[in-house]
Amino acid sequence: MRTIIAPLAVLPLLLGLAPETPRAAEAPGPGDHLAEVLAERTTAEGALRHLTALQRIADASGGHREAGSTGHERSARYATALLEAAGYRVSHQPFTFSHRETTAERLTLTGDGERAVPVRALTYTANTPPGGLTAPLAVAGGEGCAPGDFAGDTYRGRIALIARGTCTFAEKAAHAAAAGAVAALVHDNVPGDTPFTGSLSDPDAGVIPVGGLTLADGRELAAADGATVHLELEQLAEERETFNVIAESRGGDPDRVVMAGAHLDSVREGPGINDNGSGTAGVLETALRLAEHHRGGGATVRFALWSAEEWGLLGSRHYVAGLSGAERDTISVYLNFDMIASPNHALFVYDGSEGPAGSAAVTEHLVTSLAEQGLTAELTPFGSRSDHAPFVEAGIAAGGLFTGAEGLKTEAQARLWGGTAGEPYDPCYHSVCDDLGNIGHEALAANIRVIARTVGRAVWHPEALTTAP
Known part of the structure; x- marks a missing residue:
């Protein structure tokens, strides 16, 4: 059920975060001129206003901004109010999804030395039989x-018992089920104090019960290969409605569309200020400054704030699936920004070399934009963990920025960017402590300049972004 929130125009005022009075708009100029104006005016300070708003919304909404919740709806209406006031044509794209609430997650190593082992039920897991199941462990080869x-x-x-990494949880579960396994336990591939949260991405992927473990517990259980455990995993399912926020500039060429997006929803475990309030704030602040300094003309710019990313990229998948062939062809490029302010940050740029035509050039432009600030980027595979994936699968040129999640910073990366080697890029990933204190201000400032400069250049010549500089 959707909760009715305060009218769009007054929500930012209620939060004490009304947009600044717009400056006088500058006459549009060449892409490089607009890019430099946006890079100067789009700041981390501006983004922090939005992050503060998202924190206040989470605090007033049970501590999170999960898709289908009051916290997400309030977040979406906050962004909508600002975008409409800036002159964008804003629409909400609703869709339903299968929401899961975990009611049981227990794992016990039986026999001599019996002990409870912390476990997390992966979203869309199948349930164990009432009372759970008891069976011996078998360690998978490779990464399953x-x-x-x-x-x-x-x-x-x-x-x-399977190691995390390389392929999706759903693929691991499917291979285990095909081999006759009655359940699967996936242990993390980096140290951590609590089991990770994850999703099988599709309600139909839960062919067997699947739980997540810490690296330490996984290694201990692997050393006891053949030991018997008792597992109980159970989730209740219900259909919920949520929506994407789509904001489109007025007066642009409808046959040349530049898209920039970020997911707005958080996990239930915390307010999601880095994941992905940071990307949301970067996209939103860029949109507001673009509206101040660009009167129209050039390409259409379409900003997207996706919902239900944490449930398997559901919002972006719903959007791309609804595009006709002709509509897909109008999108020159999609730029994705997910976790752009990790406190122990990396400066990752998605590697478009194996993506659709034009993606490698997008990568080069983003790397160059960081280099213009005296910063060195590192390439990271596209993968399927964020909202670029549906666009890549649809053959749309794509790229984006990322500052790291649960992975550990290497010694070489610490020498390159500072921070602490051997520690996670984001120690509060998918946790209650992903709040305003979890923001890396240096990374936020650098990446916001890249977002603004890239969008500014693409407005007048979007085809240049998918051509090597």
């Missing part, structure tokens, strides 16, 4: 990403 990692009859009637 191929049928050969579950060779022979070793896994029949057992619980597969």
Whole structure:
């Protein structure tokens, strides 16, 4: 059920965060001129106003901004009010999704030395039978990403223990189920004090129960290969409605569209100020400053704030699936910004070399934009963990920025960007402490300048972004 919130125009006022009085608009000029104006005027200080608003919304909404919740709706209406006031044509794209609430997650190592092992039910897991199931463990070969990692009859009637990495949780579960496993436990690939949260991405992917473990517990259980455990995982399912926020500039060429997006929703475990309030704030602040300094003309610029990313990229997938072939062809490029202010940050740019035509050039432009600030970027694979994935799958040129999640910073990266080697890029990833104190201000400032400069250049010549500089 959707909650009715305060009218759009007054929500920012209620939060004490009304937009600044717009400056007089500058006459549009060449892409480089607009890019430099936006890079100067689009600041971390401006983005922090939005992050403060998102924190206040989470505080007033049960501590989170999860898709389908009051916190998400309030966040979306806050952004909508600002975008409409800036002159954008704003629409809400509703969709339903299967919401899950975990009611049981228990794992016990039985026999001598019996002990409870912390476990997290992955979203869209199948439920264990009432009261749970008891079975011996069987360690998967490799990372469980191929049928050969579950060779022979070793896994029949057992619980597969699998390392995290390389492929999706759904793929690991499917291979384990095909080998006869009755459940799967996936242990983390980096240290951490609590089991990770994750999703099978699709309600139909839960063919067997699947839980997540810490790296330390996974290694301990692997050393006890064949030991018997008792597992109980249960989730209640209900259909919920949520919506994407789509804001489009007026007066641009409808056959040349530049898109920039970020997911607005958080996980239930916390307010999501870095993941992904930071990307949302970068996109929103860029949109507001663009409206001040660009009167129209050039390409259409379309900003998207996705919902239900944390449930498997559902908002962006819904959007891309609804595009006709002709509509897909009008999108020159999609730029994605997810976690751009991790406190122990990296400066990752998605590697478009294996993406659709034009993606490698987008990568080069983003790397160059960081270099213009005296900063060195590192390439990271596109993968399927954020909202660029549906666009890449649809053959649309894409790129984006990322400052790291639960992965550990290397010694070489610490020498390059500072911070602490051997520690996570974001120690509060998917946790209650992902609040305003979890923002890396240096990374936020650098990445916001890149977003603004890139969008500014693309307004007049979007095709230049997908052509090597």
